Structure formats: C-alpha cells, structure tokens
Ligand SMILES: O=c1ccn([C@H]2C[C@H](O)[C@@H](COP(=O)(O)OP(=O)(O)OP(=O)(O)O)O2)c(=O)[nH]1
C-alpha cells in the first residue's frame with residue numbers, strides 16, 4: 001500500500017528494519033538533543049507529515065530496546081495517528097528510569113504500525129447477549 005508522506009526532517013524516511021517487521025522505526029528530528037530527567041516527558045518532533053488512507057490508522061509504539069535498556073516509553077502508548085491528521089507526526093516520550101536519558105537527533109525513538117480499523121455505528125439496545133464470562137474481569141479467571 002502506498003502512503004503519501006512529506007519529509008521535512010534531515011533524516012531518511014521511516015523504514016522496516018527486517019523483511020517482515022510490522023513496525024517502521026521513526027527518527028527524532030531535533031535541532032539539539034533533548035534531555036529527559038526521570039519521569040519527565042517530551043513531545044519529540046519527527047519532521048514527517050503523513051496522509052494515512054481512510055479506513056487505516058498509524059499506531060506509534062515504543063521500541064522494546066529503549067524500554068528495556070533505558071526505561072523509555074510513550075505516555076500515550078500506542079499513539080494514534082488519524083487518517084485526517086495533516087500535522088507533524090510527534091512522539092510523546094517518557095523517561096521511566098531513575099537516570100537521565102538524552103534523545104539524540106536522528107535516533108530511532110519509536111515505531112509506526114499502519115493498521116486497518118473499523119468505523120462503527122452504535123445500535124442502542126436494552127440487553128446484551130449472555131456469555132459464560134458475563135461481567136467477570138480484572139483477574140476473575142485467576143492467575144494459574
Ligand atoms: O503520539 C501521537 C498521537 C497523536 N498525534 C497526532 C495525530 C493524531 O491524529 C492527533 C490527535 O491525537 P489524539 O486523538 O490521540 O489526541 P487528542 O488529545 O484526542 O487530540 P484531538 O482533540 O486533536 O483529537 O495528534 C501524534 O502526532 N502523535
């Protein structure tokens with residue numbers, strides 16, 4: 001599927017790192033590095049402008065390597081990029097570690113997964129169908 005994109009960053013387009021990767025790594029586009037103190041968050045620009053086809057979304061997801069090695073996550077994980085959004089793609093990083101983390105220009109900070117979604121209409125009813133689970137949740141099936 002072809003997706004229109006404007007690249008106003010000084011970096012290459014997001015790309016799949018392996019043959020069958022679901023996500024394309026996306027790079028920070030920064031005039032200068034951004035330092036995140038513990039529990040600090042920052043909206044990191046990418047310089048990218050996408051035109052996601054109607055019926056699809058782009059999900060902004062964390063990279064597990066940054067999460068594991070440095071405690072870097074996304075505050076709004078997964079971020080949602082709507083098909084009608086024409087602004088700059090930004091990535092809302094948060095530092096969940098006890099140490100400072102420096103986001104460098106050009107660093108691969110997150111990954112983008114483009115996925116289909118449904119658009120639903122609500123059908124208001126008085127009763128829902130019965131199931132074995134019913135209203136059980138939040139650990140109702142136990143842990144073992
Ligand atoms: O990680 C993200 C999340 C969102 N967006 C952009 C694209 C998205 O289409 C728009 C709105 O995002 P969302 O609906 O999650 O935010 P909101 O707080 O509901 O804002 P709005 O009222 O503008 O919808 O912001 C990003 O660039 N990065």
Ligand SMILES: [Mg+2]
Nearest residue numbers: 080081082085
């Ligand atoms: Mg919204």
